[in-house]
Amino acid sequence: MNIKAVADRAGVSVATVSRVMNHPELVTAETREHILAVMKKMNYTPNWFARNIQSSRTGMIGLLVHDFLDPSNMEIAKGVESIAHQKGYHVMLCNTEFNPVKEKEYVETLIERKIDGLILTATTLKNSDLDRMKKQGANYVLVGKNKTINRQNIVYTDYKTATEEAIRYLITMGRSRIGLVIGEYPKPETEEKLEGYKRALKEGGIPFDEALVYQADNSIEGGFLAASRILDDKVPMDAIFASTDQMALGVMDKLKSAGVHIPEDIALIGFDDLRIGALVEPKLTTISKPMYRMGLMAARLLFDIIEGEGTEETQEIALQSKLKIRKSCGNKGRLKEIW
Amino acid sequence: MNIKAVADRAGVSVATVSRVMNHPELVTAETREHILAVMKKMNYTPNWFARNIQSSRTGMIGLLVHDFLDPSNMEIAKGVESIAHQKGYHVMLCNTEFNPVKEKEYVETLIERKIDGLILTATTLKNSDLDRMKKQGANYVLVGKNKTINRQNIVYTDYKTATEEAIRYLITMGRSRIGLVIGEYPKPETEEKLEGYKRALKEGGIPFDEALVYQADNSIEGGFLAASRILDDKVPMDAIFASTDQMALGVMDKLKSAGVHIPEDIALIGFDDLRIGALVEPKLTTISKPMYRMGLMAARLLFDIIEGEGTEETQEIALQSKLKIRKSCGNKGRLKEIW
DNA sequence: ATGAAAGCGCTAACAG
DNA sequence: CTGTTAGCGCTTTCAT
Numbered sequence: 044m045n046i047k048a049v050a051d052r053a054g055v056s057v058a059t060v061s062r063v064m065n066h067p068e069l070v071t072a073e074t075r076e077h078i079l080a081v082m083k084k085m086n087y088t089p090n091w092f093a094r095n096i097q098s099s100r101t102g103m104i105g106l107l108v109h110d111f112l113d114p115s116n117m118e119i120a121k122g123v124e125s126i127a128h129q130k131g132y133h134v135m136l137c138n139t140e141f142n143p144v145k146e147k148e149y150v151e152t153l154i155e156r157k158i159d160g161l162i163l164t165a166t167t168l169k170n171s172d173l174d175r176m177k178k179q180g181a182n183y184v185l186v187g188k189n190k191t192i193n194r195q196n197i198v199y200t201d202y203k204t205a206t207e208e209a210i211r212y213l214i215t216m217g218r219s220r221i222g223l224v225i226g227e228y229p230k231p232e233t234e235e236k237l238e239g240y241k242r243a244l245k246e247g248g249i250p251f252d253e254a255l256v257y258q259a260d261n262s263i264e265g266g267f268l269a270a271s272r273i274l275d276d277k278v279p280m281d282a283i284f285a286s287t288d289q290m291a292l293g294v295m296d297k298l299k300s301a302g303v304h305i306p307e308d309i310a311l312i313g314f315d316d317l318r319i320g321a322l323v324e325p326k327l328t329t330i331s332k333p334m335y336r337m338g339l340m341a342a343r344l345l346f347d348i349i350e351g352e353g354t355e356e357t358q359e360i361a362l363q364s365k366l367k368i369r370k371s372c373g374n375k376g377r378l379k380e381i382w
Numbered sequence: 383m384n385i386k387a388v389a390d391r392a393g394v395s396v397a398t399v400s401r402v403m404n405h406p407e408l409v410t411a412e413t414r415e416h417i418l419a420v421m422k423k424m425n426y427t428p429n430w431f432a433r434n435i436q437s438s439r440t441g442m443i444g445l446l447v448h449d450f451l452d453p454s455n456m457e458i459a460k461g462v463e464s465i466a467h468q469k470g471y472h473v474m475l476c477n478t479e480f481n482p483v484k485e486k487e488y489v490e491t492l493i494e495r496k497i498d499g500l501i502l503t504a505t506t507l508k509n510s511d512l513d514r515m516k517k518q519g520a521n522y523v524l525v526g527k528n529k530t531i532n533r534q535n536i537v538y539t540d541y542k543t544a545t546e547e548a549i550r551y552l553i554t555m556g557r558s559r560i561g562l563v564i565g566e567y568p569k570p571e572t573e574e575k576l577e578g579y580k581r582a583l584k585e586g587g588i589p590f591d592e593a594l595v596y597q598a599d600n601s602i603e604g605g606f607l608a609a610s611r612i613l614d615d616k617v618p619m620d621a622i623f624a625s626t627d628q629m630a631l632g633v634m635d636k637l638k639s640a641g642v643h644i645p646e647d648i649a650l651i652g653f654d655d656l657r658i659g660a661l662v663e664p665k666l667t668t669i670s671k672p673m674y675r676m677g678l679m680a681a682r683l684l685f686d687i688i689e690g691e692g693t694e695e696t697q698e699i700a701l702q703s704k705l706k707i708r709k710s711c712g713n714k715g716r717l718k719e720i721w
Numbered sequence: 722a723t724g725a726a727a728g729c730g731c732t733a734a735c736a737g
Numbered sequence: 738c739t740g741t742t743a744g745c746g747c748t749t750t751c752a753t
Contacts, residue, residue: 093730432746
């Protein structure tokens, strides 16, 4: 069922058949209709590979995320997909599982398969890898800041400022012994949050105290365990900033089951604005990241690059996070602040 | 940077270069090493399209889901991806957004791009569509039962039996006015659950009462609104079975804020075993679906089909759900049952 | 073990 | 407007 068969059956040349597929305006309406009819009858679909062997425009873009079950990742994916679908592109969504080897593998396969562009979220690739990609002619956009990387097309949210705002808010609520439950250090995201934390404390005249910082796994269990350690250590705290909602939920679970009252005894803030946060009691104050919009912006940026094959300058797009105030920090102080 | 260039540079013919890529055992170790070195030096990657123009084995499978943000969908995806990665395949994950048109589009594009197989979750396609796919030589597996479809390779969980078990459990806990908050009817999943509900009631000698059935959107808001209507209607109930956890969470939120005590006044069961369910107070009794395993099984089945191009018989694999008993139904009755 | 050459299905100059 | 034909990059007989 190739183009030749269609041509024979329709009594025309292969070129004409090819034309009705690629430049229909160059074919008489009459023959065009006839050929289309024959194609339908024969149930013909052109061989996509033969088609792309020369042009190498595949209409596909790749999107790498760390974890399909992470809603933040998937919101980005939805944003990307929505733009891509508008533009008639398809998205290859790949799950790297936080595995740098798998990430590299995927990048190579995708480039080999001549995807038109690539969006990397929270990449573990180094500058050298990216340079090599660029040399191979790959178009790509990064999502999520990475300190070791510069001069790239990138979309990110500013975690430092957002954290700063959250801590400042806790201070205006009258809290001063503010614990920090935070992920591993090498991650740029984590470091930004730590910086924001320190900066807000400094601004508020509160000395930084290492003893208030607890590292934990970014998971509910991680938060739970961190809270356990906090209680065991008996370090006095009147607030905890957990650097992700997942951790915050674990912290909340532990504190509640230990009879600690939130927000009366300890105020709690998370980061991510997971939907769950609005369902637990007390509802969790948190910082909402514009993940969907990041996906949109990343995709738009990528298509700008793909289509306008001219601009050499790299774009850096920073989006704003937003503090979402709910009950987990109390509201007396809040009222004071307002009135 | 094509095969010819490599051949020239290595002083061999294109055939030899091709052979080191496809049948390395047919080439002297010496020349093989030499050619590999040249390929590395030239940074050569074969043109994937030219390669597949004849063989049409792409090493890709497609996976269609309705919503990237639905954790159940994504657990399936993880299961599929894990098997695929093992087998050296890549997964094209597509988001149909519950849009039958988009689903059809994706199916066609994927088949056109010669994916080796396709996994459809909760498909809206009809038998005729599937037959046409089969005729085109597409390999596919369905995930999630569909009443209008038969004789297909399919993996699903039995919602009816699971619901039955849950309702039976409520009855053994001494509840008898059991409300049902359920999704729209045309969906097979919904209908199975309704049947299970009716069957358990019948078995327990409780007459079915239409007034206890509330339709709702499958969302937290939907559950919330359904609970509002239940309270407004003042229909006496001592238990509610919500056909999804999302709805159950909405129901819980509303009931709690209306001062109704769970489980003392009303017992509550959900369906899906979302992680959130274990974090709300009281922790939600629910039914856990083996989504990840469904993904695994579906992928295995698909690869069996792809690789063993012989078996004509279709396979139907039913997996078991499991009732996960937590606090939202109380435990006095439970204790009674145990001792 | 290696090379020459005939395709694979399609597109796009070039001719008419 | 349509047909002829030379590629696209690679694989695979068929010789040698």
